[in-house]
Amino acid sequence: MKTKLITREGYNKLKAEHDYLWHERRPEVTKIVTWAAGLGDRSENADYTFNKRLLRQIDRRVRFLRKFLPEVTIVDYSPQQEGKVFFGAWVEIENDAGDTKKFRIVGPEEIYGDAKEYISIDSPMARALLKKEVDDEFVVHTPEGEKEWFINAISYERPSSS
Structure with a gap:
C-alpha cells in the first residue's frame, strides 16, 4: 500500500494541476468537442475523436485528484528533524566506488513527471535512510543484493546546484 504523505510543494503542485485541468484545459477541450x-x-471526424479521448483523460485525472488530495497528509518541515533523514529531506549519499546520488524523499505521487531527483518514501533506499545522520553507513537491499552507502549531507531546503 502506498504511503499517503505528501510535501507541501507536492500538494500545491497537484492542486494547481487540478485547478488548471478543471478551470482552463477542460473548458477549452469541451468547446472543441x-x-x-x-x-x-x-465517426470520421478526427477533431471530435481525439478531443473526446482527451476529455476522458482529463476527467479521469480530475477524478483521481479530487479523491486523492483530501486523503493525503501534508508533511511540513519541523526543527526536530534537523540532522536526521525524514520525509521531505534532501539527501546526498556516496558508495565506496565514489558514486554519489542526490535526491529528495517524497510521497509516491510526487515522483512522476519532471521530478527526476525525487524518490518515494516507500522505496527500499528511502526506508534504509530513515532516521540516519550524516556520516552514517547504511545498507539497501536491492534485487542485485545488498548495497552499502554512506550519507554525505542532509538538508530540508533544496541544495544549490554545484
Whole structure:
C-alpha cells in the first residue's frame, strides 16, 4: 500500500494541476468537442475523436485528484528533524566506488513527471535512510543484493546546484 504523505510543494503542485485541468484545459477541450460534434458525421471526424479521448483523460485525472488530495497528509518541515533523514529531506549519499546520488524523499505521487531527483518514501533506499545522520553507513537491499552507502549531507531546503 502506498504511503499517503505528501510535501507541501507536492500538494500545491497537484492542486494547481487540478485547478488548471478543471478551470482552463477542460473548458477549452469541451468547446472543441462541441464545435467538432456540430460538423456532422462523428465517426470520421478526427477533431471530435481525439478531443473526446482527451476529455476522458482529463476527467479521469480530475477524478483521481479530487479523491486523492483530501486523503493525503501534508508533511511540513519541523526543527526536530534537523540532522536526521525524514520525509521531505534532501539527501546526498556516496558508495565506496565514489558514486554519489542526490535526491529528495517524497510521497509516491510526487515522483512522476519532471521530478527526476525525487524518490518515494516507500522505496527500499528511502526506508534504509530513515532516521540516519550524516556520516552514517547504511545498507539497501536491492534485487542485485545488498548495497552499502554512506550519507554525505542532509538538508530540508533544496541544495544549490554545484
